[in-house]
Amino acid sequence: MEHEVPKRRSSMARRRVTRLADRQGGVVSRRQAYDAGLTRGEVRAQVRAHRWQRVWSRSLCLHTGPVSEEGLDWAAVFEGGDRALLDAEASLVASGLQNYDVASRRVSVPRGVKPLVGTGLDIRRTRRWSADDRAPSGVPRTRVPVAAVRAAMWAASDKQAALLLTMPVQQGLTTATLLGQALLDVRRDQRRPLMHDVVLDLVGGARSLGELDFARECRRRGFPEPTRQTVRRGKDGRYYLDVCWDDFALVVEIDGIHHSWATTVVPDALRQNDVALAGATVLRLPLLGLRVAADDFFEQVERGLRAGGWRSAA
Incomplete structure (x- = not known):
């Protein structure tokens, strides 16, 4: 006994x-x-x-x-510790991406965690780690849109980056809109312009949403008619504002991806500061944001108009 x-x-x-x-x-x-x-x-x-x-x-x-691929995914996460998440390409494959092989399993951990080393493992600390990015079930991993954007950022080439953004949409693992929303969180990365172009193509073409389209959407929502391409004069000469409502001290700048280029960042900032110092509110609407989160941005436009004194007819 x-x-x-x-x-x-x-x-x-x-x-x-x-x-x-x-x-x-x-x-x-x-x-x-x-x-x-x-x-x-x-x-x-x-x-x-x-x-x-x-x-x-x-x-x-x-x-x-032989250890199964799923088993290796779990083991890779265990190596990273309690807050580790399978990330980038490895996360995409674990989420069901077909016809793509990974050389090593990328695991992201928060700053302050000491990464371990192992054959076939790539455990790294990253400031991009967030518990909100975790997929709801299965092996701990980042959600598909987040994983695709990070895989593109960390890809070995631009061609591979474009492939890693395109394949999850083609295979139905996510949508171009969700990719775009995840991409909006990327503030700085050398591949950001390329990723914007690819996602815009996936959303439905890289055609710019111009001021006429913006004004048409304002009318649909009952906003007052804006003035487009208004000329202002600054210290270095004349410049144009995309959209403005002088009566309500509101300016909207519609940013294509070129606004993130080094040659335009400083002039854009100086121009915005001039307008703000003159007493107007300046809203920046990235083109990608207008494609994937239009309601959120137009809600901000409405708040800006109301703050300037506008009241809708309703």
Whole structure:
């Protein structure tokens, strides 16, 4: 009887670990095994008896055959720690991306976490880590739109970057609109202009939403008619404002991707400051934002008009 109790406990613990592994591609973390009731000695005994195998440093596979791709995904996340997320290409493949192979599994961890090293692993600290980016189920990973944008940012070439933005949309894993919304969070990156162009093409063509289109949308929403291409004079000569309502001290600048280029950043900032110092509110609407989040931006336009004194007929 004295020996039956430990045996029962060990047997129940192994069953718990097995059930957990069945949901994780045959893999569990060492911490999960210990939390399930197994001792370190029992785990070592399973490995020494060649019933289980180690996967990197923090995981166990409950058989000695080839570890499944899903199992390797889980093991990669376990290597990164509690807040680790499979990211970029590896996240896309884990989410169902077909016909694409990854050389190593990228895992993102917050700053302050010490990355581990292992063959086939790419664990990195990133300021872009956010718990809000986590997919709702399955192996801990970033959501498809976020993963696609990051995969494009970190791709080896522009061609690969365009492919990684296009394939998830083609295969129905996400939409161009959701990609665009994720891209709006990218403030600085050398590949940002390229990504904007690709996503705009996916949304429905890179045709610029000009001032006439903007004015037409304002009329549809019941806003007053704006003045387009108004001339102002600054220290360095004349410049044009895209859209303005002088009566309500509101200016809207519609930014194409060229506004993020180094040659225009400083002149744009100086122009905006001049207008603001003259007493007007200046709203900047990126072209991509107008394509993928128009309601949000036009709600801001309405707030700007109301702050300037406009009241709708209704």
